[in-house]
Amino acid sequence: MSYNTMENLLKPDFFNTSNDTIKTMMSTVISATLPKTTNTKLTKPVNFTLKHIREFDPNGSLSCVYWNISEWIVDGCSVLETNSSYTVCSCVHLSTFALILQTSRPSDVREHVRQSDSLLELLNLVCVIVGLVFFSLALLTFALCQWSPGVNNVARINICVSLLLAHLLFLLTQQFLSLIRPHQELCAVISGVLHFLFLSGFVWMFIEAVLLFICVKNLSQISSKKREVLSSGFLCVIGYTVALVVVGVSVGLLPEGYGSEHCWIQRDKGLIWSFLGPVCVILALNMILFISIAISLCLTLTKLNAEVSQMKQTKIMVFKTLAQFVVLGCSWILGFFTNDRKELEILFLILNSQQGTFIFLVYCVFNNEVRQQFRKFFRCLCCGLKPNNIKSVQKKS
Template identity: 90%
Template sequence: MVGSKVTLDKIPRLDTTNSSVDIDLIGIAKNNNETRSAAVAFMSYNTMDNLLKPDFFNTSNDTIKTMMSTVISATLPKTTNTKLTKPVNFTLKHIREFDPNGSLSCVYWNISEWIVDGCSVLKTNSSYTVCSCVHLSTFALIMQTSRPSESDSLLDLLNLVCVIVGLVFFSLALLTFAFCQWSPGVNNVARINLCISLLLAHLLFLLTQQFLSLIKPHQVLCAVISGVLHFLFLSGFVWMFIEAVLLFICVKNLSQISSKKREVLSSGFLCVIGYTVPLVVVAVSVGLLPEGYGSEHCWIKMDKGFIWSFLGPVCVILALNMILFINIIISLNSTLKNLNAEVSQMKQTKIMTVKTLAQFVILGCSWILGFFTNGRKELEILFLILNSQQGTFIFLVYCVLNNEVRQQFRKFFRCLCCVKQH
C-alpha cells in the first residue's frame, strides 16, 4: 500500500513462490485525487487448478490443455479509482515440463471459463513466461498441445511388440552366452554385460511407459527411473567400447604369436570400468542439474541442453570406436601381409571384426538416427525398430551365425526330442 507521501519512484516487484507481478501502484495512487493512495493484493493458489481446470479454456481447436503455472490473483483493495495507468506484467514460473511445440496462452477467469481478452504473452522461455494484462483478475498460464493421432497409437503398439520381441532375444542371447561352450580364445564378458545392461534398460523403459499414468504423479520416482535408464543405456555403450578394445588387443596379439606374448584384461577390472564410468557420468549430471531428470515420459529432459549428458558421452564413445575399428582394419591387413599366422585364428579374428563392426553400426548409430527424427514418422519407425531389435541382432550374429553354437543347439534339441519320445 502507498500513501500520499510516498517517496519511492517505483514499486518493487511483488513475489510469491512461483510468480511475481510488476504494477505501477504509484501511478494508480496519483490518479486517486482525494486520497492519493492505493493498495494491491497479490495472491498465489497452489491447488486452485484442481477447481479452475484448464479444460474450462474453450478453444476452436481440439487440443490437450495443460496448466503451466499456479493460479494467481491480483486486486486493488481500498482504492477508489482502480483504472490501470500501465499494463501489469505477471512472471509465471512453469510448474510442468515445457513443450516447445505447444501454444501458450495467458488467461483470466471470467465467471465460468478461462478467456484471453486483454492478456497476451510478452516473452517466454523453457522456465517461465511473462504475461501482460490491461486489467486485474484471477490469472493462469495454459498450454495447448496437439492430441495424439491414430498413427501415434499404432506407433505405441508397434513399440510394445518390438520391445517385447527384443527382450525375448536378449534373454536367449544371455542364456546362450552363459551355458554354451565357446572356443578358448572367445571372451564373452563384454557381450554378456552389454546384454544385461540393455535388457534391463529396455525392460525398465517398457514397464515405465506401460504404467506411466501411475508413475508420473510421483515426480521423485519418475526422476529416479530416468536416472537409472541414463545409467543403463550409457553402460551399454561403455561395454560396446570395451568389446572394441578387447578386439583391438586380440588383433594386436596376432602379430606377437611367435613370442607367445598376450595382453589380458581381467573380468573384474572390465566390470569396474563398465559400470563405474556411466555411474560417474550420471552422478556428475545429477550434481550439475538434478532437475534435468523426470520428463513427461520419465526420461532426460530436453530443455537447457541436458540431453547432452547422454548424447555427449555416446558421441565420444562412437568416435573412439570408429578410431579403434580403423586401427583394427589396418592392423589386420598388415598382419595378413607380413605374418603367416594360423589360418583358423586369423579367420576367426576377421569374423569377429566384421561382427563387432556391425554391432557398432546397429547399436550405436540408431541413437544418432533418433536424434535427427524431428517428428518424421518414417525415421521414428526406423529408429524404433533398430533400437528395439538390438537383442535380436546380437542373438542372430553371435549365436545363430556361430557354427559351434548351432551344433550345440542341434544336440540340445535332439536330446529334447528323445526325452519327449520316451
C-alpha cells in the same frame, strides 16, 4: 543482435507444447545482452518489437519465446500488443528471443497424425518385446555354452544385461506411466536408474568395439593380450563405474533434473547433456573403430586364398560386419536426424530395439563353436544321456 537465418537452425518445432498445432516462426531470432556486467536480473521488464517476416494469421496464437539450452520456452515472456505487421514482447530477463505462431491443424491432418502416432507406439511396443526376447536368448546361450579360453564375452553379456534391464524398465514405466507420474520421487528414481542402465550399455558397446579392434589387429596374440591387459574384472570396473560416476555427479549437482513427464531426464534443466555428452563421445569413437575394423576385415578377405575365400563365407563375413554396426550402437546416430521424419524414426526404432537380435545372430546362430556344442547337446539327449554326463562326452569328442 539479429540473426537473419537462425530460425532455420533453432526451428519453431523446438517449442514444445501440449496441444497439437502447426508452429511457424514469425520473426528473426534476436539476442539481447548487457555488456560489462554480471548482473542478470532486470529492475523492470524489457520490451522489444519484433517485425513479422510472414503473413499473420489472426486465428493463431502468438507466443514470445526465448531459447533455453535445447528448446524454446515462454517463462518470463508475454505479448503486450500485436497487429498484422509487428508484435511487442515483454520479458523479465535478457536472452535469445523469437516470435512463434501456433495454428490449428485441419481435422483430417490431426486424425492422420493421431493414427500415425498410434501405429508408432504399437511398433515400438512390438519391437521392444522382440528385442527383449532375443536379449534373453543371447544371455541363455552365453550361460549354457562352453567357450574357449581365448574368447572374451564379458562385454557382450553386459551389453545384453544393461540394455535388457533398461528396455524392460522403460517399457514398464511407459505402460504404467499414469500410475507412476503422480509420485515424483519414484519417477525421479526411475529416470536415474534408466540413465545409469543406458549409459552403462553405451560404455560396454565401446569396450566391445575396443576388444573387436584388438582382435582384428592381433588375431594371433589376442588370447594373451586379453588375459594380461583386459581381464573380465578390469572390464567390469570400467563398464559400470563410468556410468555410476556420471549419474552420481549429475544427482549431486542437479537432482531436480530427473523426473520429466515421461520419467526421464528433464530437457530444460541442461542435465540431458550428462547423457548426450558421453553418448556422443562414445558414438564418435565407435564409428572410428568400426570403420577401422571394416577396413581391416576387407584387407584380410582379399589376402585369403581362393579355397578359403568362398562366396558363402564372404557373405557371412559381410553380414557380421554390418551387424556389428548395430551391435556397437553406431545406429543410434540416426537419433540426431529423426526430427519430423517418420521413416528415419521408424528405422531408428527398429535398429536400436533389435541390438539383442543382432547379438544373438552374430555370436550365437552364426558361431560355429556354439552350433557344435548344441549339436553335441542334442546328440546326448537323443542318446538318452543325462545332462551331467555331457562334459565327459565333450572331452571324448
